[in-house]
Amino acid sequence: MAPRAEPVSRRARPAKPALSRQWIVDTAVRILRSEGLAKVTMRRLAQELDTGPASLYVYVANTAELHAAVLDALLGEVDLSAKGAGDDWRDQLVAVLTSYSLTLFEHPQLARSALVARPSGPHYLDLVERVLDLLARSGAPREQVAWGVDNLLQYATATAAEHATQRHTPTAQDDWHALTRALYDVDETTHPAITAHLPELISGPEGRVAWGFHVLINGITHTPIPRGTAR
Numbered sequence: 001m002a003p004r005a006e007p008v009s010r011r012a013r014p015a016k017p018a019l020s021r022q023w024i025v026d027t028a029v030r031i032l033r034s035e036g037l038a039k040v041t042m043r044r045l046a047q048e049l050d051t052g053p054a055s056l057y058v059y060v061a062n063t064a065e066l067h068a069a070v071l072d073a074l075l076g077e078v079d080l081s082a083k084g085a086g087d088d089w090r091d092q093l094v095a096v097l098t099s100y101s102l103t104l105f106e107h108p109q110l111a112r113s114a115l116v117a118r119p120s121g122p123h124y125l126d127l128v129e130r131v132l133d134l135l136a137r138s139g140a141p142r143e144q145v146a147w148g149v150d151n152l153l154q155y156a157t158a159t160a161a162e163h164a165t166q167r168h169t170p171t172a173q174d175d176w177h178a179l180t181r182a183l184y185d186v187d188e189t190t191h192p193a194i195t196a197h198l199p200e201l202i203s204g205p206e207g208r209v210a211w212g213f214h215v216l217i218n219g220i221t222h223t224p225i226p227r228g229t230a231r
Contacts, residue, residue: 141224
C-alpha cells in the first residue's frame with residue numbers, strides 16, 4: 001500500500017500579492033487580449049485574481065469604470081510623437097489621430113465601448129494634451145480648438161468602431177458587395193445624384209480616414225463658436 005500523502009498546510013502556501021488597481025487593470029487587459037471585452041467582467045477578474053468580486057469594488061466601482069480603465073491602458077500604445085510625419089502640425093495631428101484609431105481598430109468591442117466610455121486616466125489626458133497642442137498651432141481661437149478636440153476624437157473613435165467591427169464580421173464583405181450592386185443598379189431617373197457620383201461614392205477607402213481628419217481640421221479652424229455659447 002502506498003504511503004499516505006502528507007497534507008500541505010495552507011500556511012505553507014505562498015501568500016497572494018495584495019490587490020491593487022494597477023494589478024486589476026493589467027489583468028483585465030490580458031483577458032481582453034486573449035478572450036475579448038465580453039469576458040472582462042468583475043466575476044471573471046475575481047476568478048483570475050483568486051479573490052471575491054466584492055474585493056474588486058474597493059478599487060473599481062463597476063464594469064463601466066473597469067472598461068474605461070482598460071481603454072486608458074491601451075491608449076498608452078498610441079504614438080504621440082508622430083514620427084515620420086514631418087514638421088507640419090497638420091500632418092503630425094493626423095498621424096496622432098490615425099495612431100489612436102489603429103489602436104482601437106485592434107479591439108472592435110472596445111472601440112464600440114469607447115463611443116460612450118468616459119476615460120479620464122493619464123494616457124487619455126496625454127492624448128487630449130497632444131491633440132490640443134497641435135491643433136492650437138493653427139492659430140485658431142482658443143474656444144474653437146477646445147471644442148474641436150471632441151469632434152476629432154469622436155470621428156476617430158467612430159471610424160475605428162465601424163471598420164474594426166466590419167473586419168471581424170463574417171458577412172461584412174457580402175454586405176459590401178450587396179451595397180455596391182444596389183448602388184450601381186439604381187435607376188438614373190429616380191436616383192440621378194447617386195448615378196452621377198459613382199464610382200467615387202464607394203472609392204478610396206485607404207485615404208478616406210485621413211481626408212476626413214483634414215476636413216474636420218479645416219472646419220474647426222475656420223468655423224467660429226456661436227456667440228454666447230463658449231462659456
